Amino acid sequence: xxxxxxxxxxxxxxxxxxxxxxxxxxxxxxxxxxxxxxxxxxxxxxxxxxxxxxxxxxxxxxxxxxxxxxxxxxxxxxxxxxxxxxxxxxxxxxxxxxxxxxxxxxxxxxxxxxxxxxxxxxxxxxxxxxxxxxxxxxxxxxxxxxxxxxxxxxxxxxxxxxxxxxxxxxxxxxxxxxxxxxxxxxxxxxxxxxxxxxxxxxxxxxxxxxxxxxxxxxxxxxxxxxxxxxxxxxxxxxxxxxxxxxxxxxxxxxxxxxxxxxxxxxxxxxxxxxxxxxxxxxxxxxxxxxxxxxxxxxxxxxxxxxxxxxxxxxxxxxxxxxxxxxxxxxxxxxxxxxxxxxxxxxxxxxxxxxxxxxxxxxxxxxxxxxxxxxxxxxxxxxxxxxxxxxxxxxxxxxxxxxxxxxxxxxxxxxxxxxxxxxxxxxxxxxxxxxxxxxxxxxxxxxxxxxxxxxxxxxxxxxxxxxxxxxxxxxxxxxxxxxxxxxxxxxxxxxxxxxxxxxxxxxxx
Amino acid sequence: xxxxxxxxxxxxxxxxxxxxxxxxxxxxxxxxxxxxxxxxxxxxxxxxxxxxxxxxxxxxxxxxxxxxxxxxxxxxxxxxxxxxxxxxxxxxxxxxxxxxxxxxxxxxxxxxxxxxxxxxxxxxxxxxxxxxxxxxxxxxxxxxxxxxxxxxxxxxxxxxxxxxxxxxxxxxxxxxxxxxxxxxxxxxxxxxxxxxxxxxxxxxxxxxxxxxxxxxxxxxxxxxxxxxxxxxxxxxxxxxxxxxxxxxxxxxxxxxxxxxxxxxxxxxxxxxxxxxxxxxxxxxxxxxxxxxxxxxxxxxxxxxxxxxxxxxxxxxxxxxxxxxxxxxxxxxxxxxxxxxxxxxxxxxxxxxxxxxxxxxxxxxxxxxxxxxxxxxxxxxxxxxxxxxxxxxxxxxxxxxxxxxx
Numbered sequence: 028x029x030x031x032x033x034x035x036x037x038x039x040x041x042x043x044x045x046x047x048x049x050x051x052x053x054x055x056x057x058x059x060x061x062x063x064x065x066x067x068x069x070x071x072x073x074x075x076x077x078x079x080x081x082x083x084x085x086x087x088x089x090x091x092x093x094x095x096x097x098x099x100x101x102x103x104x105x106x107x108x109x110x111x112x113x114x115x116x117x118x119x120x121x122x123x124x125x126x127x128x129x130x131x132x133x134x135x136x137x138x139x140x141x142x143x144x145x146x147x148x149x150x151x152x153x154x155x156x157x158x159x160x161x162x163x164x165x166x167x168x169x170x171x172x173x174x175x176x177x178x179x180x181x182x183x184x185x186x187x188x189x190x191x192x193x194x195x196x197x198x199x200x201x202x203x204x205x206x207x208x209x210x211x212x213x214x215x216x217x218x219x220x221x222x223x224x225x226x227x228x229x230x231x232x233x234x235x236x237x238x239x240x241x242x243x244x245x246x247x248x249x250x251x252x253x254x255x256x257x258x259x260x261x262x263x264x265x266x267x268x269x270x271x272x273x274x275x276x277x278x279x280x281x282x283x284x285x286x287x288x289x290x291x292x293x294x295x296x297x298x299x300x301x302x303x304x305x306x307x308x309x310x311x312x313x314x315x316x317x318x319x320x321x322x323x324x325x326x327x328x329x330x331x332x333x334x335x336x337x338x339x340x341x342x343x344x345x346x347x348x349x350x351x352x353x354x355x356x357x358x359x360x361x362x363x364x365x366x367x368x369x370x371x372x373x374x375x376x377x378x379x380x381x382x383x384x385x386x387x388x389x390x391x392x393x394x395x396x397x398x399x400x401x402x403x404x405x406x407x408x409x410x411x412x413x414x415x416x417x418x419x420x421x422x423x424x425x426x427x428x429x430x431x432x433x434x435x436x437x438x439x440x441x442x443x444x445x446x447x448x449x450x451x452x453x454x455x456x457x458x459x460x461x462x463x464x465x466x467x468x469x470x471x472x473x474x475x476x477x478x479x480x481x482x483x484x485x486x487x488x489x490x491x492x493x494x495x496x497x498x499x500x501x502x503x504x505x506x507x508x509x510x511x512x513x514x515x516x517x518x519x520x521x522x523x524x525x526x527x528x529x530x531x532x533x534x535x
Numbered sequence: 536x537x538x539x540x541x542x543x544x545x546x547x548x549x550x551x552x553x554x555x556x557x558x559x560x561x562x563x564x565x566x567x568x569x570x571x572x573x574x575x576x577x578x579x580x581x582x583x584x585x586x587x588x589x590x591x592x593x594x595x596x597x598x599x600x601x602x603x604x605x606x607x608x609x610x611x612x613x614x615x616x617x618x619x620x621x622x623x624x625x626x627x628x629x630x631x632x633x634x635x636x637x638x639x640x641x642x643x644x645x646x647x648x649x650x651x652x653x654x655x656x657x658x659x660x661x662x663x664x665x666x667x668x669x670x671x672x673x674x675x676x677x678x679x680x681x682x683x684x685x686x687x688x689x690x691x692x693x694x695x696x697x698x699x700x701x702x703x704x705x706x707x708x709x710x711x712x713x714x715x716x717x718x719x720x721x722x723x724x725x726x727x728x729x730x731x732x733x734x735x736x737x738x739x740x741x742x743x744x745x746x747x748x749x750x751x752x753x754x755x756x757x758x759x760x761x762x763x764x765x766x767x768x769x770x771x772x773x774x775x776x777x778x779x780x781x782x783x784x785x786x787x788x789x790x791x792x793x794x795x796x797x798x799x800x801x802x803x804x805x806x807x808x809x810x811x812x813x814x815x816x817x818x819x820x821x822x823x824x825x826x827x828x829x830x831x832x833x834x835x836x837x838x839x840x841x842x843x844x845x846x847x848x849x850x851x852x853x854x855x856x857x858x859x860x861x862x863x864x865x866x867x868x869x870x871x872x873x874x875x876x877x878x879x880x881x882x883x884x885x886x887x888x889x890x891x892x893x894x895x896x897x898x899x900x901x902x903x904x905x906x907x908x909x910x911x912x913x914x915x916x917x918x919x920x921x922x923x924x925x926x927x928x929x930x931x932x933x934x935x936x937x938x939x940x
């Protein structure tokens with residue numbers, strides 16, 4: 028059965044640990060998820076099992092992607108629309124929490140685009156750690172080839188200290204890959220990740236008569252200790268492939284998986300990012316990969332959040348690639364793809380809501396408040412990209428007004444939203460900040476403050492649920508309370524309010 | 536978590552046993568006391584019977600209020616050329632990624648905590664000159680003690696409020712109730728960090744990127760079977776003695792630098808040179824220089840590429856001169872300042888990214904200096920090129936003989 032999951036991607040959902048849930052919106056607009064992890068299932072599972080996870084296990088992109096966010100219609104008249112909004116809330120101290128949010132969606136229906144055959148290049152690391160998951164690789168290759176359509180092609184390269192082309196342009200239903208095996212790992216063999224990606228890039232060109240799309244699926248432990256090891260240069264190669272129209276999926280392997288480089292590659296903005304903890308997981312993920320269709324929509328996306336007078340850029344969440352340039356928050360992606368997936372039995376555990384976007388804190392200069400007054404712009408959103416089909420440059424801008432003056436706190440302990448119908452994103456951010464602060468403070472040995480966070484946040488979560496009864500926030504709230512219980516069981520500390528806490532106060 | 540704390544306790548014990556310079560006396564007792572809240576009653580009971588102890592340190596945190604305070608201290612997780620940081624710590628060290636795991640201390644009223652807690656496992660090679668101090672209610676503070684700062688020894692675990700040297704070398708929490716502030720000793724440089732997750736500018740990139748991936752063979756008469764350009768501009772080369780023994784080399788150089796055409800026979804040498812030991816020991820983190828030499832078998836063009844080289848390794852190189860700031864911050868948190876490289880035979884001194892060209896008796900020599908860095912901050916988390924201090928450069932040299940008609 029082909030189940031439509033229409034997600035416009037910076038990255039398409041895919042994970043070990045994601046339950047099947049579409050992010051299709053009633054309007055027919057397709058929300059854009061930030062590329063990278065697509066759930067926080069493992070983090071939640073640990074908490075449900077009574078553990079207190081390490082802070083590094085809470086991935087903000089994955090956490091946001093679990094949430095279903097309503098968005099305005101994608102009626103901007105372009106292939107990709109951007110939607111800015113603003114929330115202003117009291118902080119837990121005397122300050123004011125002023126947060127901008129930008130989400131993306133598209134009105135394009137991928138089913139209206141003709142399906143193109145795809146040449147998939149599977150690049151597989153051959154280190155001993157990787158082999159614990161891939162085994163000899165034959166079964167994985169057979170599964171992937173079996174799940175591709177007849178007009179697709181599959182090539183396979185392996186990489187350890189050296190890269191090798193193992194399979195060239197195999198035709199589904201015809202090629203016999205039962206003899207294809209990954210090279211056995213050598214003792215103390217290093218891993219040349221740059222070489223593996225470069226070999227995959229070479230393999231894309233081997234089918235000179237092939238007409239269709241291309242895709243690279245990288246199976247990696249995240250290790251890169253031979254050849255060119257500098258992460259920015261490895262990312263640069265991956266980015267150049269994405270820019271040239273080749274989506275890049277990354278599947279993490281092994282218990283010693285080092286996520287830093289794979290995550291950076293995944294967040295370039297194309298393809299899946301998932302972790303396979305077992306051979307069975309990996310099989311499921313590669314089959315899922317075969318069912319993914321990615322249609323390039325836009326190239327060279329740039330989103331700029333430019334603060335208005337009276338504000339400056341503070342913290343940024345939701346997009347690790349975002350930087351601050353000339354006083355504005357800037358997010359660039361080499362390409363945006365429109366994705367569909369054949370059904371999918373996603374592997375286990377988590378939720379998949381397709382939520383996410385760019386959060387930018389606006390730090391208000393209180394002294395400018397009286398001067399600037401209420402109802403003035405808080406920031407301008409500038410969007411630009413290339414419409415790939417039309418071959419045209421697209422750019423547009425919009426302003427978001429703050430009904431309060433810069434730094435002014437709402438009179439009640441409830442946020443002021445610029446678009447109240449779409450305020451859930453801000454609550455989602457607050458729940459992420461709560462969970463992150465709790466595991467951070469616990470890891471630093473400050474159990475009292477870790478517990479204090481949950482007591483500070485609980486009324487806000489309850490109030491949100493009273494008003495909206497949202498299933499995603501409900502799960503977040505339960506996770507927070509369970510984490511509190513786990514921390515208390517370990518530390519028996521007296522809850523104290525933490526200082527410098529990043530969240531806004533959403534409770535009356 | 537518990538494992539890590541146990542390790543910390545063990546380190547403190549080790550330091551006492553080996554006479555470590557930063558903590559003296561029965562400091563392990565303090566460590567045990569610190570760990571008490573995590574281990575429960577047992578360790579607290581152990582620490583109750585500890586005799587008095589004192590500290591020797593170049594920088595302190597002191598709690599001069601009437602209430603206990605929780606303080607988190609993170610030590611440097613990077614090799615730092617401390618002498619170069621004087622007066623520049625705010626610019627160069629005010630980055631969270633340079634600091635490692637936090638230890639939380641509950642500091643009683645009047646007590647002090649020494650901040651230059653070298654990890655004893657690294658104390659042979661790592662200078663400690665900064666710590667990240669987190670105090671509830673305040674912005675995180677990077678505390679830097681300049682290289683000339685002397686040690687101050689306390690009589691007890693208490694702050695030495697009447698000792699001007701102690702006051703000059705301490706970050707002190709002062710005040711009462713809700714009115715508290717931080718006082719900074721004149722000998723220290725203290726910088727407040729922006730909040731976590733604050734937007735940051737993009738990392739700087741090197742002016743020219745040279746390098747290779749793949750495992751180049753050494754030998755004579757390799758045929759160049761394929762030569763293509765990868766999407767990032769690097770070259771993808773396929774070489775071998777015959778079709779059945781082909782191997783690939785991904786070479787990141789400008790296109791002009793590798794003039795060999797497909798079906799050319801090449802002689803190739805690839806080797807590594809271990810770095811000269813620095814001081815009494817060789818730092819295992821120092822990357823070896825890598826050398827790749829490719830020459831047409833007919834004695835035609837000669838391509839030579841050095842990565843992570845030091846002046847002593849290249850006869851063609853004369854003086855390597857540090858150019859000072861401005862430098863660049865890499866994505867992994869390293870900080871490097873540029874160096875110039877003198878090439879006496881070409882009568883040229885190159886800056887990073889610069890080229891030189893010379894024609895002598897029909898032979899053209901063209902040289903490109905790639906990355907040329909003096910690493911002043913080298914975080915453990917960086918790739919080997921940036922994970923140790925020192926001056927290293929990448930150099931490409933191409934000799935092209937005169938083409939006779």
